[in-house]
Amino acid sequence: MTTNIYEEEFKVEGGDFMNVGTASTTLKSSLEMVGIPSSITRRASIIAYEVEMNLVIHAGGGIIRSLVSTDKLMILAIDEGPGIPDIDLAMQEGYSTASDAIRELGFGAGMGLSNMKRNADVLKINSEMGKGTSVEAIIYFTENTEWRK
Amino acid sequence: MAGGIKVQEINCAGCANCIKSCPTEAMRVIDGCVSVINELCIDCGECMRNCPHKAIMMDEDEWDLISSQESVVAICDPTFYVQMGAYANQILIKQALASWNVTDISDYASLAFDIVAYSIARMLDHESPQNLPLITTYCPAVIRLIQINFPELVGRVVPVDSPFEIAVAIWREVTGRNDDITLLVPCPAKITLVRNPVGREDSNAQYAVSVRKLVRALLAGGPKISSEQLEVGLNNRWLQWSVTGGESAHISAFSQRPLKTISVSGLRNTMDLLKEMELGRLRGIDYIECRVCDLGCIGGVGNAESRFLSKSRLDHMDINWNISADEMEALHGWYEKGIYKLEKEITATRRNPLATDLNSAMSRLKELNRIYSELPHIDCGSCGRPSCKALAEDIIRGQGEMTDCIFKLRETISELSREIADLAEHTPHTLRGKRV
Numbered sequence: 132m133t134t135n136i137y138e139e140e141f142k143v144e145g146g147d148f149m150n151v152g153t154a155s156t157t158l159k160s161s162l163e164m165v166g167i168p169s170s171i172t173r174r175a176s177i178i179a180y181e182v183e184m185n186l187v188i189h190a191g192g193g194i195i196r197s198l199v200s201t202d203k204l205m206i207l208a209i210d211e212g213p214g215i216p217d218i219d220l221a222m223q224e225g226y227s228t229a230s231d232a233i234r235e236l237g238f239g240a241g242m243g244l245s246n247m248k249r250n251a252d253v254l255k256i257n258s259e260m261g262k263g264t265s266v267e268a269i270i271y272f273t274e275n276t277e278w279r280k
Numbered sequence: 281m282a283g284g285i286k287v288q289e290i291n292c293a294g295c296a297n298c299i300k301s302c303p304t305e306a307m308r309v310i311d312g313c314v315s316v317i318n319e320l321c322i323d324c325g326e327c328m329r330n331c332p333h334k335a336i337m338m339d340e341d342e343w344d345l346i347s348s349q350e351s352v353v354a355i356c357d358p359t360f361y362v363q364m365g366a367y368a369n370q371i372l373i374k375q376a377l378a379s380w381n382v383t384d385i386s387d388y389a390s391l392a393f394d395i396v397a398y399s400i401a402r403m404l405d406h407e408s409p410q411n412l413p414l415i416t417t418y419c420p421a422v423i424r425l426i427q428i429n430f431p432e433l434v435g436r437v438v439p440v441d442s443p444f445e446i447a448v449a450i451w452r453e454v455t456g457r458n459d460d461i462t463l464l465v466p467c468p469a470k471i472t473l474v475r476n477p478v479g480r481e482d483s484n485a486q487y488a489v490s491v492r493k494l495v496r497a498l499l500a501g502g503p504k505i506s507s508e509q510l511e512v513g514l515n516n517r518w519l520q521w522s523v524t525g526g527e528s529a530h531i532s533a534f535s536q537r538p539l540k541t542i543s544v545s546g547l548r549n550t551m552d553l554l555k556e557m558e559l560g561r562l563r564g565i566d567y568i569e570c571r572v573c574d575l576g577c578i579g580g581v582g583n584a585e586s587r588f589l590s591k592s593r594l595d596h597m598d599i600n601w602n603i604s605a606d607e608m609e610a611l612h613g614w615y616e617k618g619i620y621k622l623e624k625e626i627t628a629t630r631r632n633p634l635a636t637d638l639n640s641a642m643s644r645l646k647e648l649n650r651i652y653s654e655l656p657h658i659d660c661g662s663c664g665r666p667s668c669k670a671l672a673e674d675i676i677r678g679q680g681e682m683t684d685c686i687f688k689l690r691e692t693i694s695e696l697s698r699e700i701a702d703l704a705e706h707t708p709h710t711l712r713g714k715r716v
């Protein structure tokens with residue numbers, strides 16, 4: 132069997148609050164079209180949305196790449212932003228460095244990374260100060276995954 | 281599987297206004313006339329609002345036919361009571377309808393709305409926090425929108441039957457009567473409630489006629505009002521369900537704890553709210569009340585009155601939110617019988633995947649994206665599809681061609697004409713080297 136991999140890439144602009152959510156909406160519609168079950172689609176779109184938000188707010192933009200293979204789905208976000216000094220701290224619920232202006236828009240509750248963690252089977256974050264951050268989230272399709280006919 | 285709207289073909293100009301307003305992309309213009317993909321239509325009425333040619337209408341039953349029958353039994357939508365200054369009163373309307381030989385059984389509706397509010401309050405009391413918020417089932421268009429656009433949220437839809445269904449069921453049980461029932465509706469979605477209900481096999485009602493139709497008839501001076509009786513002591517809590525926030529207030533009146541509810545109306549707000557919920561961003565909220573029409577059901581396309589005036593009447597209504605012991609006893613009996621329960625589970629409406637197995641579906645999705653990348657991405661609607669993406673999908677599914685796009689067509693023509701020009705330069709062998 133050839134392993135067919137579907138790949139989708141998004142460029143996210145920094146500070147572009149108007150279009151935020153496009154990456155997640157597009158990914159969701161793609162996943163629906165290939166017949167990925169909604170339980171997985173839901174988790175994937177949550178992750179995509181949160182990484183997209185973080186690229187917009189914290190990193191000055193970046194790219195989101197989604198890869199679907201027959202056994203898993205991977206979402207990769209890469210930026211060349213300021214980096215995260217203490218990843219464990221950033222992972223904590225409620226921790227946020229978002230400015231007041233951003234909080235006024237309803238973001239910056241410090242829930243994004245933990246929301247991602249809850250919804251991913253694997254979440255890896257690499258960050259180098261001044262160089263950028265990469266976030267890799269994987270969702271496995273298990274035997275229990277109910278496929279649509 | 282809708283049924284609340286119909287297209288008047290002669291009026292359709294084939295413009296793209298409606299297809300672009302449709303939240304589920306259920307409309308296409310094919311051969312100059314709009315057509316609706318029934319499985320995707322949620323009967324929100326947005327296309328009617330956006331059609332400049334009045335080519336889309338509510339597909340209601342014929343009141344003239346219904347009312348020519350010997351006896352007619354009707355139940356009114358709460359919006360009906362705030363349509364006319366002269367008839368803003370349950371008793372007056374009952375009398376007016378009676379003068380036409382129409383039996384108005386809306387008193388049962390007021391009981392049924394109490395039962396629904398009470399049942400939802402009990403569910404919210406018992407649901408564990410991680411399963412909250414629950415979502416209203418009052419607006420049939422919202423249920424369908426969730427089934428189609430937010431399949432992940434169907435489990436959050438509160439499994440409580442429509443108060444209209446409950447009202448008719450109680451009326452039938454109490455009176456032992458079996459007459460056909462006409463529901464007076466403010467929107468196409470409630471027509472579908474009668475013709476194609478979600479969560480039950482068949483509706484308890486048989487016909488649906490717009491509120492507007494009856495209001496016109498009333499105002500045309502048909503009936504005579506003899507009394508100047510004022511409304512006394514009637515339960516009017518249920519009337520508030522026709523404006524944003526009314527349902528939540530009613531449920532809160534029955535709740536044992538202060539509820540955190542969010543109430544929104546209008547399609548855009550509803551979609552935004554559901555999207556936020558889908559993203560897991562609404563933790564700490566108990567209940568979500570949404571209506572696809574602006575300001576709530578009073579904004580439905582089947583009303584006669586300005587939604588602003590209707591709202592003003594509702595705002596100035598004296599409402600008794602305290603449930604009396606008698607009322608409590610009456611509703612509790614029905615609650616215990618489980619009359620509020622849905623017959624069937626509400627399930628998601630699955631979009632057809634591009635292929636039956638993941639591998640070939642992925643290949644076709646790649647092809648779809650390739651086609652999409654060649655389209656102009658301006659979503660002009662000239663191809664009869666709501667967006668370039670929708671055209672790409674139609675092409676992949678064998679329901680469209682690249683040249684449906686006028687920009688692609690233009691490109692193809694210009695390529696062709698260049699080829700023709702080239703060919704025209706081509707001189708036959710017999711003439712080559714000679715002056716023509």
Ligand SMILES: Nc1ncnc2c1ncn2[C@@H]1O[C@H](COP(=O)(O)OP(=O)(O)OP(=O)(O)O)[C@@H](O)[C@H]1O
Nearest residue numbers: 185189190214221227228238239240241242243244
């Ligand atoms: N791509 C990134 N580049 C730099 N810093 C980041 C990045 N992603 C997250 N962070 C840091 O980690 C913190 C926590 O992120 P998280 O997504 O959990 O919360 P938030 O974005 O601040 O708020 P919320 O996601 O609730 O709107 C951020 O405040 C920010 O300091």
Ligand SMILES: [Mg+2]
Nearest residue numbers: 184185243244
């Ligand atoms: Mg975040």
